[in-house]
Amino acid sequence: MKENAKLQVTILGLGYIGLPTAALIASKGITVHGVDVNRTVVDTINKGKIHIVEPDLEGLVHFAVRKGTLVASQKVRPSDVFLLAVPTPFKKNHQPDLSFVEKATRMLLPQLKPGNLFIIESTSPVGTTEKMARMIFKERPELKGKIHIAYCPERVLPGSVIYELQQNDRVIGGIDAASTDAASQFYSRFVRGTLHKTNSRTAEMTKLVENAYRDVNIAFANELSVICDKAGINVTELITLASKHPRVKILQPGPGVGGHCIAVDPWFIVSAFPEESRLIRQAREINTHKTTWVLSKIREAARAFQKKHGRQAVIACMGLAYKPDIDDLRESPALDVYTHLEQEGCSVMAVEPNIRKHPQLAITDTLRAVREADMLVYLVRHKEFQGLQTDGKIVLDFCGAMGF
Numbered sequence: 225m226k227e228n229a230k231l232q233v234t235i236l237g238l239g240y241i242g243l244p245t246a247a248l249i250a251s252k253g254i255t256v257h258g259v260d261v262n263r264t265v266v267d268t269i270n271k272g273k274i275h276i277v278e279p280d281l282e283g284l285v286h287f288a289v290r291k292g293t294l295v296a297s298q299k300v301r302p303s304d305v306f307l308l309a310v311p312t313p314f315k316k317n318h319q320p321d322l323s324f325v326e327k328a329t330r331m332l333l334p335q336l337k338p339g340n341l342f343i344i345e346s347t348s349p350v351g352t353t354e355k356m357a358r359m360i361f362k363e364r365p366e367l368k369g370k371i372h373i374a375y376c377p378e379r380v381l382p383g384s385v386i387y388e389l390q391q392n393d394r395v396i397g398g399i400d401a402a403s404t405d406a407a408s409q410f411y412s413r414f415v416r417g418t419l420h421k422t423n424s425r426t427a428e429m430t431k432l433v434e435n436a437y438r439d440v441n442i443a444f445a446n447e448l449s450v451i452c453d454k455a456g457i458n459v460t461e462l463i464t465l466a467s468k469h470p471r472v473k474i475l476q477p478g479p480g481v482g483g484h485c486i487a488v489d490p491w492f493i494v495s496a497f498p499e500e501s502r503l504i505r506q507a508r509e510i511n512t513h514k515t516t517w518v519l520s521k522i523r524e525a526a527r528a529f530q531k532k533h534g535r536q537a538v539i540a541c542m543g544l545a546y547k548p549d550i551d552d553l554r555e556s557p558a559l560d561v562y563t564h565l566e567q568e569g570c571s572v573m574a575v576e577p578n579i580r581k582h583p584q585l586a587i588t589d590t591l592r593a594v595r596e597a598d599m600l601v602y603l604v605r606h607k608e609f610q611g612l613q614t615d616g617k618i619v620l621d622f623c624g625a626m627g628f
């Protein structure tokens with residue numbers, strides 16, 4: 225393949241995954257055309273600014289745009305490499321929605337030429353890469369055997385994306401061996417982690433399995449928390465003690481599972497293999513049900529308060545993000561709990577130490593909430609909640625924030 229300075233890469237989808245990837249590749253002197261259907265995203269990036277929160281990203285984007293190695297646009301241009309990082313949500317019935325991947329593939333189809341490499345990074349159901357290959361060759365049969373097509377899943381941690389993009393191992397699966405080799409060569413230009421070669425179906429399943437594994441393990445902790453509640457056992461103490469076993473490591477329970485990966489990706493396995501994926505489906509259902517259970521426990525405590533004091537309890541929802549120590553509210557079960565309570569007419573405070581201001585939520589300062597609320601409902605194990613003085617308050621801890 226060409227040397228970096230002569231290589232042209234087009235990345236479709238400039239969100240949490242596509243933009244850091246584009247900026248990192250551009251920082252290596254490779255020319256990157258970033259394509260997004262959202263005009264505001266394109267304009268923001270071309271000003272050297274960013275529309276998402278991610279440490280170190282703005283500097284990298286600013287540098288690449290000023291140097292001219294990163295240009296954003298709504299149009300696809302000819303390139304050597306095309307990389308897809310568009311959304312793959314699920315539909316109402318938990319079936320994967322591939323419309324973004326299909327649309328983006330159709331957008332780049334007219335620009336494909338022999339020698340090109342086409343990579344999908346969007347989390348996808350097994351067989352998606354082959355499906356897109358069939359679509360490409362149906363429309364452009366002359367390209368059969370002349371382009372490379374591969375799948376390479378992304379597994380970065382929000383908040384450490386720039387570091388992990390370079391350091392994480394990558395799994396790379398082509399639709400044939402030549403495609404796998406071509407994609408591996410491309411990633412070796414900016415990834416320092418080990419590149420593991422496989423086929424596209426295995427690479428697709430690897431990503432889904434990683435998140436299903438997390439989901440199943442969280443479901444175990446969530447199920448334990450419900451059992452312990454009934455048994456009168458402190459689940460945090462139980463998990464700490466059981467994890468003293470040299471081969472046992474139990475995760476922390478919470479009010480459910482959030483974010484746009486762990487709560488979504490297992491469904492891509494379940495929808496394709498409904499008969500065979502009983503544990504994975506059960507884990508999804510346990511984690512979804514946990515939010516309902518948490519709400520019922522809060523309502524029960526609020527009713528008892530009302531009966532005793534003759535007035536409504538002031539409830540502080542401690543933490544709204546979908547996991548500890550971040551500000552991301554996407555698909556957050558903690559936010560769900562807050563929203564339900566608010567809609568039901570409860571007197572409820574939104575406490576999220578990682579967010580200072582929010583357009584729709586009135587955020588209450590942590591110490592003020594501890595002072596003024598009657599009930600402290602811990603939903604996220606943020607470090608700011610450790611060691612708070614909560615004497616005299618009703619405390620419901622659904623995430624082990626209080627220890628034991």
Ligand SMILES: NC(=O)c1ccc[n+]([C@@H]2O[C@H](COP(=O)([O-])OP(=O)(O)OC[C@H]3O[C@@H](n4cnc5c(N)ncnc54)[C@H](O)[C@@H]3O)[C@@H](O)[C@H]2O)c1
Binds near residue numbers: 309378381
């Ligand atoms: N965010 C993560 O932490 C993470 C981690 C691993 C994998 N993933 C996967 O990566 C993919 C992208 O996720 P994300 O979080 O970056 O999504 P995102 O919503 O942040 O960004 C996607 C971008 O794609 C754009 N887009 C939609 N259709 C397009 C099209 N046809 N052409 C060009 N742009 C288009 C949208 O406008 C948006 O800016 C998903 O499949 C997701 O599951 C995400």
